[in-house]
Amino acid sequence: MTDQSSELIHGGLVTKSLDQLRLEPNLRGYDELIKTFKWSDADSLVEWFPGGKINSAHNVVDRHALGERADKVALIYDDGEGSVQKLTFRQLYEETNRFANVLSKLGVKRQDRVFVFLQRSPELYVSFIGTIKACAIASPMFPAFGPDAIRDRLLDSSAVAVVTDAELVKRVYQVKNQLPELKHVIVVDEADAAAGEVSYRDEMKAASAEFQTVHMDPEEFQFMLYTSGTTGKPKGVVHAHKGIVQQTLTSRWVLDMHEEDVYWCTADLGWVTGVVYGCLGPWSCGVTQVGLGGRFNPEMWYRAIQDHGISIWYTAPTAVRMLMAKGDDIPRKYDLSRLRVLYSVGEPLNPEGVKWALDVFDSKPFHDTWWQTETGSILITNFPEMPIKPGSMGKPLPGVEAAIVDEDGKILPQGEEGNLAIRPGWPSMMRQIWKNEAKYNEYMRNGWYYTGDTAQIDSDGYFWYVGRADDVIKTSGERVGPFEVESALIEHEAIAEAGVIGKPDQLRGNIIKAFVVLTPGFSESDELKKEIQKFVKSKLAGHAYPREIDVVETLPKTRSGKIMRRLLRAQELGLPVGDTSTLEG
Numbered sequence: 212m213t214d215q216s217s218e219l220i221h222g223g224l225v226t227k228s229l230d231q232l233r234l235e236p237n238l239r240g241y242d243e244l245i246k247t248f249k250w251s252d253a254d255s256l257v258e259w260f261p262g263g264k265i266n267s268a269h270n271v272v273d274r275h276a277l278g279e280r281a282d283k284v285a286l287i288y289d290d291g292e293g294s295v296q297k298l299t300f301r302q303l304y305e306e307t308n309r310f311a312n313v314l315s316k317l318g319v320k321r322q323d324r325v326f327v328f329l330q331r332s333p334e335l336y337v338s339f340i341g342t343i344k345a346c347a348i349a350s351p352m353f354p355a356f357g358p359d360a361i362r363d364r365l366l367d368s369s370a371v372a373v374v375t376d377a378e379l380v381k382r383v384y385q386v387k388n389q390l391p392e393l394k395h396v397i398v399v400d401e402a403d404a405a406a407g408e409v410s411y412r413d414e415m416k417a418a419s420a421e422f423q424t425v426h427m428d429p430e431e432f433q434f435m436l437y438t439s440g441t442t443g444k445p446k447g448v449v450h451a452h453k454g455i456v457q458q459t460l461t462s463r464w465v466l467d468m469h470e471e472d473v474y475w476c477t478a479d480l481g482w483v484t485g486v487v488y489g490c491l492g493p494w495s496c497g498v499t500q501v502g503l504g505g506r507f508n509p510e511m512w513y514r515a516i517q518d519h520g521i522s523i524w525y526t527a528p529t530a531v532r533m534l535m536a537k538g539d540d541i542p543r544k545y546d547l548s549r550l551r552v553l554y555s556v557g558e559p560l561n562p563e564g565v566k567w568a569l570d571v572f573d574s575k576p577f578h579d580t581w582w583q584t585e586t587g588s589i590l591i592t593n594f595p596e597m598p599i600k601p602g603s604m605g606k607p608l609p610g611v612e613a614a615i616v617d618e619d620g621k622i623l624p625q626g627e628e629g630n631l632a633i634r635p636g637w638p639s640m641m642r643q644i645w646k647n648e649a650k651y652n653e654y655m656r657n658g659w660y661y662t663g664d665t666a667q668i669d670s671d672g673y674f675w676y677v678g679r680a681d682d683v684i685k686t687s688g689e690r691v692g693p694f695e696v697e698s699a700l701i702e703h704e705a706i707a708e709a710g711v712i713g714k715p716d717q718l719r720g721n722i723i724k725a726f727v728v729l730t731p732g733f734s735e736s737d738e739l740k741k742e743i744q745k746f747v748k749s750k751l752a753g754h755a756y757p758r759e760i761d762v763v764e765t766l767p768k769t770r771s772g773k774i775m776r777r778l779l780r781a782q783e784l785g786l787p788v789g790d791t792s793t794l795e796g
């Protein structure tokens with residue numbers, strides 16, 4: 212047990228008065244449900260087509276548009292600059308139907324991959340859901356990605372179409388000649404489509420607002436997202452339509468969505484949080500969602516909560532820390548009294564963040580939730596009805612068996628640190644790693660799904676995050692693979708070798724730190740480091756560049772030539788270096 216977590220485990224408990232929630236929580240009686248709940252109990256939360264078929268988009272949009280919620284506002288899109296656009300479920304239905312017709316006309320076939328590479332906008336939601344309706348696999352891509360990141364994803368998945376805008380399309384063109392299977396570039400806001408492009412505006416105008424949402428086998432795929440591991444390029448994590456069952460259940464049980472709620476998820480649709488809880492799950496519950504454009508801005512965020520009457524808010528620890536750092540005077544200027552419940556995800560939520568919220572949001576704490584791109588929905592969490600132990604991730608969802616296991620799959624005694632593992636079989640679990648069965652199998656060992664995280668369980672059954680078991684870096688809650696950054700670095704002419712680690716950081720959780728060996732003839736300077744940073748940003752992604760660069764003579768390597776990041780990290784942090792028997796002599 213680490214000193215820090217042992218102190219927290221014995222630390223304070225945040226008990227809640229259920230009056231604070233204003234509404235009866237959807238999940239009551241956790242202790243009973245954890246014993247009795249079966250996944251088949253959740254099947255009735257969604258609508259099925261005859262013969263056991265399903266479509267996630269039908270549940271997210273159509274069933275509301277064709278029922279009592281037709282005129283209810285589904286999306287409040289606030290561009291962050293004073294312009295607000297509202298779409299009812301009926302309008303969202305018609306728009307997504309149009310988009311599905313556009314894809315069908317282009318000849319996009321069942322389970323073809325369609326990428327959505329857009330800034331936050333109504334078109335982002337429309338094209339994402341429309342793709343799923345049309346039986347293709349939708350893959351959203353974070354707008355900060357550069358040409359190399361775009362190429363890797365579209366190439367690996369053999370994407371046939373990308374929906375983008377006039378600005379982002381330039382990055383697509385930088386690599387388009389390396390993408391022979393990319394047939395259609397659909398551009399959203401261009402006045403005139405260039406040769407070979409499809410004009411979103413023109414095609415949408417010409418398309419019918421009627422479409423028969425395709426009946427899918429529950430095991431067919433609805434979306435895929437690329438995410439980083441320790442080694443190699445990002446992997447395509449593929450999710451089935453069946454996942455909507457758990458995405459709906461967790462939106463009800465964890466995020467506590469009720470008919471009258473106005474809900475806001477701050478994550479971009481380029482990440483799994485944005486897809487599952489900034490689009491699919493909440494709409495499947497028929498709830499009004501806010502989408503906010505623009506960059507992080509505390510004034511704008513609090514104003515959005517006030518102006519749209521937001522009652523449920525899902526955000527990330529780095530954002531919480533940034534808000535905390537701006538002080539308590541700003542939130543006090545706004546009426547935040549509609550808030551009922553607050554949640555966070557993506558990295559450890561400091562106990563200070565939980566407690567700060569109690570002060571600033573009228574005794575409402577943040578509820579930490581734990582999950583991953585691969586798990587498809589929340590698996591471990593703090594439920595509204597339960598007391599919170601600040602710093603803990605909470606308890607497993609009923610239906611989910613989570614444990615701390617060793618390398619052989621043996622369950623470790625309470626209090627011991629080890630691999631966080633989940634018993635496979637929950638509905639929203641990834642179905643494959645695109646074209647990479649070996650990678651998928653690496654997660655599945657000894658009858659468990661190994662999450663790549665280490666954790667421990669306390670005597671009350673609360674889970675405590677310890678760290679990553681691998682070299683994956685979580686920076687501002689975003690997942691970055693060291694190999695991708697190293698690959699981008701060594702493409703720079705001044706760099707011969709590179710090793711990349713995550714370095715703990717007060718605000719961002721971790722920052723990316725690079726150790727580089729220079730090519731003969733180059734010498735260290737601040738200008739060179741800045742140029743290298745710019746180079747990585749423009750090739751890979753605006754967020755995945757090394758904030759710190761150290762020039763070194765050599766990098767520690769194994770005899771087979773693999774860079775020992777573990778050793779770089781230990782040296783950087785002054786930790787014991789551990790077993791170095793495989794170190795190059």
Ligand code: WT7
Nearest residue numbers: 484556557558559580581582583584664676690
């Ligand atoms: C990794 C997954 C799915 C949500 C966004 C992240 C870390 C996630 C927590 C938490 C501590 C957390 C883990 C996990 N993580 N939630 N509540 N406390 N760490 O999805 O990009 O697939 O990253 O994020 O390390 O494995 P992701």
